[in-house]
Amino acid sequence: MSxxxxxxxxxxxxxxxxxxxxxxxxxxGPREVQKLGATMSTLRSIPSEQLATVLDDFRNETEKxxxxxxxxxxxxxxxxxxALGEDKASSLINRILGTRxxxxxxxxxWMDAQSVADLVRNEHPQIIATILVHLERYHACEVLGFFTExxxxxxxxxxxxxxxxxxxxxRELNEVLTKLLTGNESLKKKxxxxxxxxxxxxxxxxxxxxxxxxxxxxxxxxxxxxxxxxEMFVFDxxxxxxxxxxxxxxxxxxxxxxxxxxxxxxxxxxxKFFKNMSQRAAEMMREDLESKGPVRLSEVEAQQKEIxxxxxxxxxxxxxxxxxxxxxxxx
Numbered sequence: 001m002s003x004x005x006x007x008x009x010x011x012x013x014x015x016x017x018x019x020x021x022x023x024x025x026x027x028x029g030p031r032e033v034q035k036l037g038a039t040m041s042t043l044r045s046i047p048s049e050q051l052a053t054v055l056d057d058f059r060n061e062t063e064k065x066x067x068x069x070x071x072x073x074x075x076x077x078x079x080x081x082x083a084l085g086e087d088k089a090s091s092l093i094n095r096i097l098g099t100r101x102x103x104x105x106x107x108x109x110w111m112d113a114q115s116v117a118d119l120v121r122n123e124h125p126q127i128i129a130t131i132l133v134h135l136e137r138y139h140a141c142e143v144l145g146f147f148t149e150x151x152x153x154x155x156x157x158x159x160x161x162x163x164x165x166x167x168x169x170x171r172e173l174n175e176v177l178t179k180l181l182t183g184n185e186s187l188k189k190k191x192x193x194x195x196x197x198x199x200x201x202x203x204x205x206x207x208x209x210x211x212x213x214x215x216x217x218x219x220x221x222x223x224x225x226x227x228x229x230x231e232m233f234v235f236d237x238x239x240x241x242x243x244x245x246x247x248x249x250x251x252x253x254x255x256x257x258x259x260x261x262x263x264x265x266x267x268x269x270x271x272k273f274f275k276n277m278s279q280r281a282a283e284m285m286r287e288d289l290e291s292k293g294p295v296r297l298s299e300v301e302a303q304q305k306e307i308x309x310x311x312x313x314x315x316x317x318x319x320x321x322x323x324x325x326x327x328x329x330x331x
Contacts, residue, residue, distance in 0.1 A: 010039035011046055011054045013079070021079045034112065109135060113142030121147060129158035132201070133193045138309060141204035152209070153216040159201065160217065160224060162193025195224065199231035203312075204305060206298075233322055235261065235304040238311065239269045245320035246276040252310045257303050259288050264300040 013021040013036065025033055108116055108131065116135075120128050120143075132140040132155065144152045202210055217225040241249070250258075250273065262270050270289070274282040314320045 006035045006039040008054045009036050010043060011051060013040060014043065014046070015051060015054075018078050025079065109139065113139060114146050117143045117146035121151065125151065125154040126158050128155050129162055129193065133159055133162065133197050137197075137200040137312075138204040140201045144201070144205070145209065149212060153213055156198055156201070156213050157217060157220055159193050160195055160198035160228060162197075164193075195227045196231050199228045199233075200312075202228065203232055203234070203308060206301065233308070233311070235308060236265065236269060237322070238307075239272050241311075241320055241322065243276050245314075246272060248314060248319050249307075249311060250276060252314065253307055255285065255288075257306060259285065259292060260295055260300055261303040261307050262289060263292065263295045264297070264304065 013024065016024065025036070028036065108119075111119075116139075120131055123131075128151075132143060135143070144155065147155065202213060205213065214225060214229070217228060238246075238249075258273065262273065274285065277285065311320070311322065315322050
């Protein structure tokens with residue numbers, strides 16, 4: 001969710017009313033709710049012109065409620081609690097409004113990356129690795145970004161070599177992990193971690209950090225490092241997605257984001273996108289790419305990472321298929 005998208009979404013939530021906004025938020029993930037809630041908390045007044053523009057963007061019409069957000073703190077508490085329940089909402093509310101506290105592995109998923117990093121950085125790297133594999137991959141990657149290089153390398157190495165954890169051992173972490181495995185103590189192992197988990201996390205890591213981690217993995221075990229690289233899905237791999245999948249992806253990605261992402265690719269991948277657009281849309285995007293001035297590499301990488309998140313979500317939902325590795329395709 002871009003900053004502009006978060007602002008528009010926050011205005012719309014405030015315009016909808018508590019019940020409707022709560023219903024919408026039930027379908028959002030932790031990252032989206034966090035960004036949307038944080039943006040909502042900053043709004044104190046909204047010009048009628050801005051509200052009208054937002055509602056028009058969402059194809060809604062309104063003539064009322066142009067003076068909203070004047071006292072949004074209580075509104076946010078109510079909406080998030082109704083949408084997420086008391087336990088999940090309390091951690092997010094505490095972070096946005098500074099009011100309450102929460103615990104549990106589920107709460108970690110709703111905390112910002114720096115807060116999680118601060119909470120676990122002094123734990124043993126094996127414990128940190130066990131915790132991170134329970135988080136969303138992009139979230140785990142963000143947490144790793146707040147560690148020292150030495151700790152980050154150690155933790156990723158342990159994630160890559162982690163193939164299971166005894167439920168009894170998880171009890172020693174904290175109440176978080178105990179709650180996570182309640183009712184599963186009869187299992188021999190809970191399958192977590194491994195090469196694929198490490199690859200999925202590294203997919204979200206910036207180029208410099210990723211290179212440092214991979215160099216460390218190669219020094220430790222070159223074969224394992226190669227397996228991780230084989231599992232990683234990078235932006236150029238989108239070319240292996242079939243046309244139907246590309247069309248699905250195009251419906252989920254904003255044109256401006258795609259233009260910036262394509263600045264760092266070859267003509268073959270660009271043509272893959274163009275042929276799955278209408279002729280007019282393809283021509284407009286070609287013109288935009290040609291007229292777009294130089295773009296910082298960091299911005300290109302950031303947009304590519306955002307699009308890859310969409311790709312993985314669509315793959316998880318079964319809407320597209322990634323790669324061509326048969327049963328072992330990276331999804």
